[in-house]
Amino acid sequence: MGTDALTQGLNAEQARAVVTLDGPLLILAGAGSGKTRVLTRRIAKLLERGTVGGGAFAPWLRPWNVLAVTFTNKAAEEMRRRVEELVGESARQVWVSTFHSTCVRVLRQDIEPLGWRRDFVIYDDDDQLRVIKAVLEELKINVKELAPNAVRGRIDRFKNGISAGEVLPRADPFPRILELYEARLKKANALDFNDLINKVVQLWTEQPAILARWQERWKYVMVDEYQDTNPAQYSFLKLLTAESRNLAVVGDDDQSIYRFRGADLRNILEFESDFPGAAVIKLEQNYRSKGNILKAAAGVVRNNKARKDKTLRTDAEDGEPVQLVLADDETAEADDVVNRMIRMRRPWSEYAVIYRTNAQSRQVEQALTRNRIPYTLVGGRKFYDRMEIKDILAYLRLVNNRDDDVALLRIVNVPTRGLGDKAIAGLKLEATTHGISLRAAARTLGGTAGRAGTGFATFTLLMDRLERAAELQPLPELVQYVAEESGYLAMLLADEDEEAKSRVENVNELVKSAAAALDEPDDDGNLVGPGPMALRHFLDRATLSGQSDELPGEGNGSVTLLTAHLAKGLEFPVVFVIGLVEKCFPHARAELEEDIEEERRLAYVAFTRARERLFVTAPRRRRSLDGWFDDTVLSRFIAEIPEAALAGFDRDHGNMPRARPGFGAGSLGGFGAGAARGTPALPPSRGSAPFSPSRFSPNAAPKPVVAPARANVRPPGLRTMVPDNLDRFTVGAEVLHPMLGTGTIQQRDGTPANPRLTIHFASGGPRTVYAVTASLELVIRP
DNA sequence: GGCCTAGCGATTTTT
């Protein structure tokens, strides 16, 4: 691999970045300009420089002297893959990882001076919540007065240094809560996610000798998506590279989307003054997307006021315009997306569906499942968040760390051992009085008589057995042993439920994933056998990684489903960005102008993932929190797309044509007046699929399967009319609803223009609907 | 102690 090989296929600026190996370097550039490509080549270049021949490395530059950090697991995985492609085997020894994993690596080795043991556990948000609830209980604060979730948010913001300026209640209990929270974590030998970075910064600040060792190890540091660093991460980098000054960062201020967890744009904007003498390289050529996609994305992000304008051009042709697709509701939207995939006849892996919130994946998953199309759901932490998985892991955590009170409380009575609230209260009392862990208190109480005593004795003996097993058995066997010996598996097997069966499956998956964890070498490239190291490594992985690595049905032949946040840095030939309606994207919680601008950047990120084709879709109505349908308003971001780059958009009609009473909405709901004026990009997808299944594509599903049309609720022979005036919907009137059938209006409130009706339906009970949107008809009785 | 249910409240993005 010669010098030329690594700069081949790069433009002049990119090549310059790849060969600028020493000193601070900032690559500031727009989406798809090859930033990540440059970073991976640069890693390869460093390895090449360190090679002295015959696969050996010079002592002053070995693969493990290189550190590359990303923000998400997905991004780390992707970068690792690319580096490995370039340099092969030795890539394994380069540390390519998230900030959080990197910090765990440091703390597992050096945390002791801070007062934690090296076998510390990481508390995820669920554990955090349990601690907070316990603290609130201790302080006799009702969870109704102060939501544990709110407390967690505040703790996180506080630890991220973004709590300044928050409006504080008088007699604020927060400082006390925080104090007790921290004490509990410390006592349990635990750290939360935020601590991981903060503690490393503290450690390195207080212990120069330890810092020096890490500086010696990581002589070359690279950061992808630098615009998303928060103050703690900034300090981490600043400390680590203080001696070597070999810090290369790449980023794009338009893609800053983690303000909510403290990301500070100033980090990237002030890089040059922070690191004097920094080389600055700007990349202005986009290699990813067709012209129209780029124009659309640029047109949107241009609306941000707090923004530095930058150049981004492409040599690619315009390609198809971005296609706007409107659908009746989220189910129809998902069906539409899937139908288009089928029609395009590309390999499934070329499609990605990108959404704002995780919950939106469900409709798409269902549509894909109906059509037997394989898909991969990225993130959402689905696997390790399952109850049964967390339970088994809690046993393992308690084996790893006897002080993990949260883990103990989770499983001490699962399966039941006759230890109810009273017994647990006694256990806590015993522990507090003697200043010992719950595990130790259980042992003491195990020596007492009575039902609780027996329960604690059983539990203690069980945990002792599990601890012994942990020393002798390899990890997968240990996991299996825990599931069996604890009675957990037996409990599941005794349950006839379908759900219990799938839980058994998941426990088996966990055993497999333990085996997979063993195959992974540890930090220093050694394979680990039985004992605490393997267990810790496994537990870290479970907490830090978004998902189990290979869930069944995965592979490269599947459609990818992910949030816009997780999509950052990735690319796909065809992208569907769904749910482009106000309150969803931009999200309802984004109120301030700054928040809206971040949403806009998020849209920019989502749009720029597409290489060839971009679809933006929106449902006309959406289920709201109380389960009823709300009409939607098309996302403002759609109107910001330049006209010439967008198809399917009718600027004159407020963009969201919908049914209105008096215009003859059909009895199956669906398209109303505006649709007749030709606005929607598509015929309604429901019911009448306008194309035939492919006979050519090996990928095509036999026939698009859409969500079943709703049952026809209209009783035969019923006479109805669509009233010309909303005033006709009076209390006592009988109406026909397209989904719920006939009913009688019980109550009318809201405004005259937008009356809200409480209707008692024959099909079951009262529902509240808006007359304007419900497509109601008046029943005429002779 | 353990199970069931009525009532209530929430409601992004990630590690």
Added chain:
DNA sequence: TCGCTAGGCC
């Protein structure tokens, strides 16, 4: 709609 909690009942 969903998930959690408090409270009631066996």
